[in-house]
Amino acid sequence: GESVGLHLPTLSVQEGDNSIINCAYSNSASDYFIWYKQESGKGPQFIIDIRSNMDKRQGQRVTVLLNKTVKHLSLQIAATQPGDSAVYFCAENSFSSSNTGKLIFGQGTTLQVKP
């Protein structure tokens, strides 16, 4: 089928290496951030999230770093595996009183893992 990642920036890594995917967000009022993984033909899958009162959060093999000063978010994947090959999106939200929980998605990055 058609690739979700067509025309997106691509990061190519060797299996077993660490991967770092970056994202610049737009709204300084955003206070909640999520990383999603999307495989071809599937919907986005939640990976990890972070609130604006944190700088770092770790999950299983994944770490998210937040730099509010420069409005930058990164996703680190340790010991990258072929199954990690997908398109990765960052998303932001602002939980103001009027907010309905809608997410603003970034452009996305295609991760290719070479065996």
Place this chain on the structure above:
Amino acid sequence: GAGVSQSPRYKVAKRGQDVALRCDPISGHVSLFWYQQALGQGPEFLTYFQNEAQLDKSGLPSDRFFAERPEGSVSTLKIQRTQQEDSAVYLCASSTPIGANYGYTFGSGTRLTVV
């Protein structure tokens, strides 16, 4: 089922035809979202329901787009007089109430192609 179910998976429509896309959210999920994902882009918010109430429809691109969730469960996104620019994947997501669980669960989407 345990996930968000969308049907049909693929839809080909002739320009000018009306289409209806269905979303079955996870049972008990109060919040339901529709997103549009063009090829090579991140998902873009269309509309949000809390139970049967449509609280935010700011992302609907034109009055040809209409969404409903009459009983607070299944939702339908309807597009009238389809145009080629409507070709995209339409994603549905559901979640427990905002503030209790920020995580979305997305369905696999409906790929609409207008010819």
